[in-house]
Amino acid sequence: MSLTLRLILGDQLHSGHSWFETVDPSVRYVMMEVRDEASYVLHHAQKIIGIFAAMRHFADSLVRRGHAVTYLKIDDPNNQHAIDNNLALLIAKNKATAFEYQAPDEWRLDKLLKSFCQQQSIPCQMVDSEHFYTARDEAAVLFEGRKQWLMETFYRQMRIKHRVLLQEEKVPKPIGGKWNYDQDNRKAWPGDPPEPADTRTKHNHSSIWDDIQRAGVKSFGNPNANQFAWPLDREEALDVLNRFITHTLPHFGDYQDAMSTKGWRLFHSLISFALNVKMLHPDEVVRAAESAYHAGAAPLSAVEGFIRQILGWREYIRGVYWANMPGYDNLNAFGHQHPLPAWFWTGETQMNCMRHAIKQSLEHAYAHHIQRLMVTGNFALLAGLSPHAVHKWYLGIYIDAFEWVELPNTLGMSQYADGGRLATKPYVSSAAYIDRMSDYCKGCRYDKKLKTGSKACPFNALYWDFFDRNAEQLKSNHRLGMVYRNLEKMDPEQLDAIRQQSADTLARLEKL
Ligand code: FAD
Ligand code: DLZ
Ligand code: SF4
Numbered sequence: 001m002s003l004t005l006r007l008i009l010g011d012q013l014h015s016g017h018s019w020f021e022t023v024d025p026s027v028r029y030v031m032m033e034v035r036d037e038a039s040y041v042l043h044h045a046q047k048i049i050g051i052f053a054a055m056r057h058f059a060d061s062l063v064r065r066g067h068a069v070t071y072l073k074i075d076d077p078n079n080q081h082a083i084d085n086n087l088a089l090l091i092a093k094n095k096a097t098a099f100e101y102q103a104p105d106e107w108r109l110d111k112l113l114k115s116f117c118q119q120q121s122i123p124c125q126m127v128d129s130e131h132f133y134t135a136r137d138e139a140a141v142l143f144e145g146r147k148q149w150l151m152e153t154f155y156r157q158m159r160i161k162h163r164v165l166l167q168e169e170k171v172p173k174p175i176g177g178k179w180n181y182d183q184d185n186r187k188a189w190p191g192d193p194p195e196p197a198d199t200r201t202k203h204n205h206s207s208i209w210d211d212i213q214r215a216g217v218k219s220f221g222n223p224n225a226n227q228f229a230w231p232l233d234r235e236e237a238l239d240v241l242n243r244f245i246t247h248t249l250p251h252f253g254d255y256q257d258a259m260s261t262k263g264w265r266l267f268h269s270l271i272s273f274a275l276n277v278k279m280l281h282p283d284e285v286v287r288a289a290e291s292a293y294h295a296g297a298a299p300l301s302a303v304e305g306f307i308r309q310i311l312g313w314r315e316y317i318r319g320v321y322w323a324n325m326p327g328y329d330n331l332n333a334f335g336h337q338h339p340l341p342a343w344f345w346t347g348e349t350q351m352n353c354m355r356h357a358i359k360q361s362l363e364h365a366y367a368h369h370i371q372r373l374m375v376t377g378n379f380a381l382l383a384g385l386s387p388h389a390v391h392k393w394y395l396g397i398y399i400d401a402f403e404w405v406e407l408p409n410t411l412g413m414s415q416y417a418d419g420g421r422l423a424t425k426p427y428v429s430s431a432a433y434i435d436r437m438s439d440y441c442k443g444c445r446y447d448k449k450l451k452t453g454s455k456a457c458p459f460n461a462l463y464w465d466f467f468d469r470n471a472e473q474l475k476s477n478h479r480l481g482m483v484y485r486n487l488e489k490m491d492p493e494q495l496d497a498i499r500q501q502s503a504d505t506l507a508r509l510e511k512l
Contacts, residue, residue: 001026002026002097002098003026003027003028003094003095003096003097003098004024004026004027004028004096004097004098004099004100005028005029005030005087005090005091005094005096005098005099005100006019006027006028006029006030006099006100006101007029007030007031007083007087007099007100007101007102007113008029008030008031008058008102009083009101009102009104009109010031010033010037010051010052010054010055010277011051011105011276011277011278011402012102012104012129012277012278013054013055013058013277013278013279014102014129014130014131014278014279014281015058015061015234015279016130016281017102017129017130018130019102019127020062020065020067023065023066023067025068027067027068028068028069028070028094028096029059029062029067029068029069029070030069030070030071030072030086030087030090031055031058031059031069031070031071031072032071032072032079032083032086033052033055033072033073033074033079034072034074034079034080034081034082034083034086035074035081035215035216035217036081036082036083037083038074038212038217039217039218040108041392041395041396042218042219042220042392042396043219043220043396044219044220044221044361044362044365044396044397044398044399045209045212045219045220045221045222045223045224045225045365046221046222046223046224046228046230046364046365046399047219047365047396047397047398047399047401048212048217048219049205049208049209049212049223049225049228050228050230050232050273050365050399051277052074052208052211052212053203053205053208053228053232054232054233054277054279055071056071056208057232057233058233059071061233061234070090070094072086073211074211074212074215074217075211075214075215083109083112083113083116084112084113084116087099087116088116091120091122096122097122097123098122098123098124098125099117099120099122099123099124099125100124100125100126100127101113101124101125101126101127102126102127102128102129102130103126103127103128103129103136105129105318105402105403105404106402106403106404107321107322107325107326107403107404108403111326113126114126129278131278131281131282132282132315132318133158133162133282133283133311133315134158134315134318134319136318136319136322137319137322137323138315138319139154139315139316139318139319139320139323140319140322140323142154142157142319143323147421148420148421148422148424149316149319149320149421149422150424151312151313151316151422152179152180152312154312154315154316154319155179155180155308155311155312155313155316156179158311158312158315159172159174159179159311160172162283162286162311164286164290164307164311165290165293165300165303165304165307174304175293175300176300176304179304180304180308181253181300181301181304181305182305182308184253184254184301184305185253185254185256185257185301185305186256186257186437187254187255187257187258188255188258188436188437188438189255189258189259189260189263189266191260191262193251195262195263195265195266195267196243196247196248196267198229198265199243200229200230200231200236200239200240200270201229201231201236201239202227202228202229203227203228203229203232204225204226204227204228205225205226205228206225206226208225209223209225220345220362220396220397221361221362221363221365221397222362222363222364224363229364230273230274230365230399231273231274231279233279234279234280236274237271237274237279237280238280240269240270240271240274241269241271241274241280241284241285241288242288244269244270244271245288245289245292245297245298246292246297248267248268248269249269249289249292249297249298249302249303249306250297250298250299250302251267251302252267252268252269252298252302252305252306253299253301253302253303253304253305253306254267254301254302255267256268256305256369256370257369257370257374257437258370258437258438259353259357259368259370259371259374259375259434259437259438259440260438260439261352261356261438261439261440261443262439264360264363264364264366264367265364265366265368266368268368268369269306270366271285272399272400273399273400275310275314275400276400276402276405282310282311282314282315285310286307286310286311289303289306289307290303290307314405316422317404317405317408317409318404318405320408320412320421320422321403321404321405321407321408322404324408324418324421328407328408328411328412328418329388329391329403329407329411330388331387331411331417331418331419332386332387332388332417333416333417333418333419333420333473334384334416334417334470334473336381336384336385336386336387336415336417337384337386338383338384338385338386338506338509339385339386339389340380340385340386340389340390340393341509341510341512342510343358343510343512344358344376344393346358346362347359347361347362349512350444350445350446350512351379351444351445351446351457351458351512352440352441352443352444352445352446353375353434353438353440353441353444354375354376354379354512356375356440357371357372357375357376358376361376361397361398362397364399365397365398365399366398366399366400367398370437372394372398372409372414373413373414373427374427374429374433374434374437375434375440377390377410377414377415377427378414378427378428378429378434378459379458379459379462380414380415381414381415381416381426381427381428381466382428382459382462382463382466383462383505383506383509384506387410387411387415387417390410390411390414390415391406391407391410391411391415394406394409394410395407395410408422413427414427419473420477424477424479425474425477425479425480426466426474428463428466429459429463430457430459430460430463430464431446431448431449431457431459431460432448434448434459435448441457444457446458448460451464451494451497451498451501452497452498452500452501453501456501458505458512461498461501461502461505462502462505462506464487464490464495464498464502465498465499465501465502465503467480467483467484467487468487468495468498468499471484471487
């Protein structure tokens with residue numbers, strides 16, 4: 001009798017996949033919790049709990065739909081703790097006559113499964129994950145021959161191709177006359193409207209947490225196992241999405257870049273985990289936002305800004321990943337080598353912005369985009385931290401972090417370690433930007449206005465020193481003209497003092 005084994009990875013929980021349309025008695029699905037996958041980087045406890053719990057929910061739902069499932073738990077005595085070794089055993093045990101898997105999103109697993117298949121004597125096949133708008137190489141085809149890949153170019157193509165927020169005319173034109181309302185998305189948050197309440201369903205997953213610990217999987221961060229708050233199945237994910245669209249999306253645009261000590265998510269959607277493990281499809285998210293605009297429930301600037309993140313950034317980032325792997329993770333355009341200060345793992349620093357962003361990440365396995373880019377990422381780049389170490393930190397700490405999306409965001413957009421393939425300039429700032437977009441500086445031990453002296457905000461001297469020491473690489477970038485004009489105008493004595501302050505700051509990174 002023929003039997004096909006089909007592998008489902010921890011981030012392939014896509015209940016709408018065509019695999020599951022009919023119940024086929026000659027198919028068995030396999031899912032596995034393995035130490036190799038939980039340990040290739042030090043993960044936040046909530047990330048491991050979230051993936052295992054969502055996998056278990058998904059396996060149960062398949063069984064309820066009549067499918068045959070073999071599920072290897074982390075404490076199963078037969079578990080080999082490596083995907084390929086488990087597969088080999090399961091193929092032999094089930095006398096499988098064929099093996100199939102969905103295209104993995106990570107290069108490492110793509111390679112592992114391809115090489116596994118080459119060693120098999122049964123037919124093996126990779127199928128589409130049916131999740132993304134784009135093929136892996138779609139952005140590469142669009143940008144062929146271009147050194148710099150402009151997200152905006154890609155995004156407009158996507159709007160046209162998928163007919164999103166378009167006027168119904170022969171020549172595609174954006175609704176409202178503008179493609180991009182980014183200029184309207186940069187307000188600080190005055191504390192009103194209030195941050196929406198956290199209405200996510202809370203689970204008690206203490207027993208999964210016990211399993212993980214007993215299996216010796218190392219982790220960090222607050223497990224929050226008995227109040228676990230991230231959505232674990234499609235129903236919960238849809239609930240998070242629908243509440244966002246109804247209550248929060250109208251304010252998303254205005255406060256997209258805002259940060260505050262009084263709120264950890266502000267007006268962000270919290271759907272990235274559900275999207276990245278494929279409990280939600282990007283098209284249903286985009287269409288839900290578009291419908292809210294047409295129903296008059298949310299302004300165009302908010303809806304466009306939100307859709308741009310998913311139809312634009314998310315798909316574009318995936319294209320950057322596949323075009324640059326393997327090897328992208330080792331790029332280091334500035335040759336930065338500093339290890340991460342120990343307080344990256346505890347949040348115990350006197351810099352209020354960093355303390356706040358890191359502590360909330362340890363607490364929730366989440367920080368929103370501007371915290372990741374303009375606080376922790378900004379500091380890491382200014383301080384010359386190793387981009388590879390920074391990448392591993394981001395990959396471990398965030399609940400939504402999978403290499404295909406985390407790596408280009410961290411190494412490319414945030415650390416400029418690829419020399420500017422996707423960012424048009426390094427995303428760095430002095431205290432002025434952080435102060436404009438947040439209330440962090442008000443309660444800080446450091447003075448946002450000072451560049452030198454023991455009370456000076458570390459961001460300030462590091463900022464000017466960063467551009468000074470990298471002038472050869474960056475000076476010709478026309479987006480940095482103003483920065484270099486200001487540097488040239490600077491009094492040489494002041495510049496010397498800034499260089500000294502920066503060197504002193506770097507020498508006492510651990511104590512900042
Ligand atoms: P919202 O702000 O509500 O945005 C809605 C959705 O848009 C997100 O869920 C996400 O799917 C998508 N999105 C927004 N920005 C981006 C982006 N730059 N790239 C890809 N998708 C985007 N996002 C991840 O999903 N995984 C990561 O590992 C990740 N690492 C990042 C690392 C750095 C250094 C930076 C600067 C950004 C990173 N991002 C990552 C992008 C972004 O910060 C998160 O998608 C977002 O914070 C998730 O929260 P949310 O669902 O509330 O997003
Ligand atoms: C991230 C992760 C973790 C922690 N554990 C598992 C696991 O036990 N089993 C599994 O199939 N997948 C896991 N994952 C997700 C994968 O490691 C990998 O990150 C994604 O499949 C890449 O797209
Ligand atoms: Fe951060 Fe500097 Fe502001 Fe303190 S003063 S919160 S270190 S930017």
